Amino acid sequence: MNTFCGRANPTTGALDWVEEGEEYDYHQEIARSCYADMLHDRDRNEKYYQGIKAAVSRVKARGERVVVLDIGTGTGLLSMMAVTAGADFCYAVEMFKPMAEAAACIVKKNSFADKIKIINKHSTEVTVGPDGDMQEKANILVTELFDTELIGEGALPSYEHAHLHLMQVGCEAVPHRATVYAQLVESEQLWSWAQIQPIQVEGNTLLPPAAVTQCAGAPAVCDIQLSQVSPNAFTSLGPLCTMFSVDFSQPVSSASQSHSCTFVAKASGKAQVVLSWWDLDMDLSGSIVCTMAPSWTYPNPRDYPWRDHWMQSVYFLPSERSVCEGEELSLTVTHDDYSLWYSLSNRDQMDVAAPCCTCQAHLVWTRPRFGELNDRRRREFYLSALQSILTPDSVCLSVSDGSLLPIFAHMLGSKKVFSLENSGMSRRVIEQFLEANSLKNSVRMLEIRPEQLTSADLEGEQISVLMGEPYFSTSLLPWHSLLFWYCRTALNQLLRPGAAILPSSATLYFIAVEFKDLWRIRAPCGTCEGFDVSPMDEMVQRSLDFRESREAEPHPLWEYPCHALTKPVPVMTFDFQQCVPDQPISSHGSVPLTGRGRCHGVALWMEYNLTDDITVSMGLTEPVSEEGECVWSMHRKQGVYFFRDPWESSGDGRAAVSYSLTFQPHLGDIKMDFSVTQP
Incomplete structure (x- = not known):
């Protein structure tokens, strides 16, 4: 039986009623499984x-x-x-x-x-x-039963129950033991994902609220491909610590426990971040070890067994602390039945409460969003663009979720600044910044939908500058940020003639790539270790075919190295100076495969033209090297469209990637098809 489900459309912002069958969720979970x-x-x-x-x-x-x-x-x-x-x-x-x-x-x-x-x-x-x-x-x-955090899938309660009710006394267990390791580090790059740093705007400093800097942060683990974080991006302040082990052949307790490791600091610095991973001893002898250690711990990084279902964990300390070389430190890990957290504690201080966000910023902003807000180079682009369009008479309206742009606009001398916020929590976070910097009445916060905004809400003013990053908490795929365009359209009657729109337009790009490892998540298996598992391939394929057309998936490509096989191709431009059109926007063509390698699919991203000469990329942040190396933004996820059958490219340009894309304004979606053709 089919049912109608209400789903918020991430691009249009509207509530769409979608007819879906009973098996929709099953197909979704299978198609996206690991x-x-x-x-x-x-x-x-x-x-x-x-x-x-x-x-x-x-x-x-x-x-x-x-x-x-x-x-x-x-x-x-x-x-x-x-x-x-x-x-x-x-x-x-x-x-x-x-x-x-x-x-x-x-x-x-x-x-x-x-x-x-x-x-x-x-x-x-x-x-x-x-x-x-x-x-x-x-x-x-x-x-x-393990996840990146080891116990996040409920391993401990399951083991506890199994030993009590399902297993014989003295049983064997595979794996036999798990051991959790941790290392205390200083890292400006990683810490930027946890705390907002002071921001310089035209010689003035925008300070983060004390409530944010003193907040312990979000409780959820930050799981990443730590192998893609260069050892140059952090300074080790202590040795790799063995934090605790769990013997799975013995009765297991799911009760909360704390474990500490005392060591002498090997360098001076700021204790900010804990890097953590675990090993599995498959046998009681300890001779069969499956480790989650990142590649840079291997004598030969090429020996690293890549996997995505288990990665490594990054934990942020509740607050940074200065340590001195030679100082005795005690790193404590505490776990309940589903999660871990770390603290730098006194030797006799073992029980530490789980982190809980009290400032709301860690609930409003994801960790990549924190990194985006701390990105100095990106911020300079926005400040330069604002300076080029703002005047003392500017009446500005910001449309983004939890954006600091309206504060920047005020600090740059705008007459009036308004900000539309999607939620009360997001509004309160920005209000904390205003209060912390004695700017309480400088920006008028409006928790209202764009189509409901009236001239009275704007104190009788017309908007001369409409701006956005654009960033929206509901966005997953690159084009979901086109919600800014729909907001601009809803606000059209409130814009002054010739009002500045920032960004002025956006361009969708793609590039054909060979993935070093990411292809494995969608590659058929056929046989595995001599066993026929093809029914699993068939079930996954049926789930992928369940939708009417194939889709792109969101992935943070900085974690998944790839090699470019074509040049970057601009395939569709969205003009924010105009309202969203009634008719579809289509783009068709082909681009030759000029790189040698196995073409697994294409990567897609958006670039926002803030002004005629300032562009911010949410995908490639540097030109593709002659060797095809791609450097991706760490702040946003890119779209990945996998080919069902990879294509071996000789690089002679005879084969080409053909594309057909259609943006459907009433749906806010892009229907796409990519394929490899040859003469």
């Missing part, structure tokens, strides 16, 4: 297999029947490994129904249906007994 990435993770798969074989051998050596419980089985891969290694029977638990159905199909296709039972439940709902889901308790526990 199963392909996990199946392509050979390092993970091989070490799980080695650990499983060792555990099965030990149980058999004791003369016991080998019964395996696989919690979070996914495709059933680890269960099939267990049976292949000699297990007598395996109970494979999978909560997500479509995934459980796929696992059952894969297990049957590989002729293991008589030895593997798929249980479509959460493990805490599984029962044991003659009429239960399991006929007997298991003596080997195999799990893959």
Whole structure:
């Protein structure tokens, strides 16, 4: 049965009623899942297999029947490994129904249906007994319940329940142990994602509110591909610390705990950030180790096993603290049943409360947004553009979420400044900045939709400068920021004739690329470690085909290196001087593949023309090098359109990427199709 669901349109700002079938959410989750990435993770798969074989051998050596419980089985891969290694029977638990159905199909296709039972439940709902889901308790526990933070998927409560109700005493576990590591560092780049720094505007300083600088920040972990953060971007203040370990073969507690590591500072600096990752010992001997350590910890970085389903974590201390070389420090990690947090504490101070944002800025702004607001070069572009259009008579209206532009406009001498805010929380954050800098009445904050704004709200004035970054909290894909254009259109009657619009226009670009690793998340697997997992490929493909047309996905490409195979191509320009048109905007053409490599798809981004001679890119921030190296903005996600079948480019320019794009104003969406053609 189809139902109508109300969804906020990120581009138009309108509430759209969309007819969707019952399976919509299933298809969405499957299409965006990381199963392909996990199946392509050979390092993970091989070490799980080695650990499983060792555990099965030990149980058999004791003369016991080998019964395996696989919690979070996914495709059933680890269960099939267990049976292949000699297990007598395996109970494979999978909560997500479509995934459980796929696992059952894969297990049957590989002729293991008589030895593997798929249980479509959460493990805490599984029962044991003659009429239960399991006929007997298991003596080997195999799990893959981990996320970048190790415990964020509820690993500890699941292990706790399994040991109490589903496992035999003295059971084996694969993995056997997890160990969490951390390193205290100073990093201007990383700290810029957590705190707003003082801002210089025409010789004056805009100070961040004390409520923001003293706030412990957002509780959620910052998970990134730490391998793409250069070691030159931080200074290590101490050694790599072993914070704590969890032995999964013994009863596990999900109760909150704290662990400290005391060390001597090896350098002076500002303690700001903790870099963290973990290892899995697949066997009790500690000889089979699967590590999440970033590439720059390897003697040869080329040996680094790339993966996206597990990355590394960045934690921000509640406040920065100056430390001196030789000073004794104590780094404390505390965890509840789902998350970790760090603090730099006194030796006898163990229990530290979880971070909680009290200033609201860390709830309004994402961490990349903090970095964007702290970007001096980007800020200078906006200040220069504002200076070129503002006059003492300017009446300015800002349309963005939580933007500092209206404060800049006042500091640059505008007559009146108004700001439209999307939410009360966003408005209050900007009001804190105004109060902290004694500018309380300099900017009129309006929590109202653009189409509802009247001349009375503007104190009888007409707008002479309409400005935006544009930044909106609802935007995911590059063109979602065209919401600024729709706001400009709704405000048209309130604009003075010849009013300045900043930015004046935006251009959509694309470039064909070969990804170093990101291609794995969408690549079919076929077989994995000798097992046929093609039903998973088929299910993912059906989910991708569920929509009427193919779509781009948002990805922060600074974390995912790629090699350019074409030049950057401007394919569509949106003129903010004019209102949103009624008719679609289309663009068709082709660009030759002049780079050598495997073309996995195209990357898309927006560039905003603030004035005729000042442009801000949300994608490439430097020209593509002769070798095809791409440098991407760290502040915004770019769009990625994957080809179903990669294309081997010889670089002779004979093959080309053909494109067809249509912007549909009534939908606020861009329908797109890319393909590789050859003569």
